[in-house]
Amino acid sequence: MCAYQDLTASDYIVDTFRAVRPIIEYKAGIEKYNFGKNHISYVDHLVEDNINPATAIVGQTDWDWTISGITTQWSSGSGYEPGDLVYLSVNSNITYYECIAKHTDPKDPSQSQNYNFWKRIVPQALQNNDIVMFLQTTNSVYNNKIFRVSGVGTSIVLTEIYGSGSTAINTNDKVVIINGHNSMKFGTTNESSEPYDGSEWYWDGSAWKGISFTS
Numbered sequence: 001m002c003a004y005q006d007l008t009a010s011d012y013i014v015d016t017f018r019a020v021r022p023i024i025e026y027k028a029g030i031e032k033y034n035f036g037k038n039h040i041s042y043v044d045h046l047v048e049d050n051i052n053p054a055t056a057i058v059g060q061t062d063w064d065w066t067i068s069g070i071t072t073q074w075s076s077g078s079g080y081e082p083g084d085l086v087y088l089s090v091n092s093n094i095t096y097y098e099c100i101a102k103h104t105d106p107k108d109p110s111q112s113q114n115y116n117f118w119k120r121i122v123p124q125a126l127q128n129n130d131i132v133m134f135l136q137t138t139n140s141v142y143n144n145k146i147f148r149v150s151g152v153g154t155s156i157v158l159t160e161i162y163g164s165g166s167t168a169i170n171t172n173d174k175v176v177i178i179n180g181h182n183s184m185k186f187g188t189t190n191e192s193s194e195p196y197d198g199s200e201w202y203w204d205g206s207a208w209k210g211i212s213f214t215s
Contacts, residue, residue: 036174
């Protein structure tokens with residue numbers, strides 16, 4: 001998979017990407033706490049961001065959460081801080097990067113000798129029939145609900161499939177996240193650095209909880 005997506009395997013062999021799913025040793029009579037019991041869906045994209053899906057996604061021809069909001073072009077005249085997001089345009093080919101190490105001298109993200117300063121962000125555009133779960137958006141109509149995507153290429157539609165206006169989400173319902181923040185963005189200290197890719201989430205009656213996360 002790393003070779004296919006032109007990623008560096010060593011980026012994922014770190015503690016933040018380990019034990020995404022619960023690891024237990026079975027003993028007779030053991031009970032598992034903080035765990036969903038009823039699997040309801042696989043989720044292609046977990047979007048935890050302060051966007052309004054009604055305007056940022058609905059009605060657009062396409063949308064990609066991994067590169068959404070990246071409007072700063074890399075400049076050779078400045079340094080960058082960890083978490084800075086830039087794009088680089090070469091012969092009409094646009095690539096996106098996140099800074100993972102502070103530098104004051106110019107470090108071209110596309111050059112291999114600068115890979116310890118930048119990591120490439122792999123685009124993950126929405127596709128028809130993708131399943132998306134939204135957390136912490138600015139529009140409560142979408143928060144904590146699950147939607148199916150359609151209309152990509154013309155006018156995107158988000159159809160609720162789990163939530164208060166569709167199939168009810170019950171306590172201990174759970175989902176498995178296929179593409180989460182950690183598989184696309186690196187080095188930040190905010191929520192987008194959490195290990196969501198491949199994780200399981202359950203509904204505790206009022207909010208979605210990451211099963212193997214600690215607080």
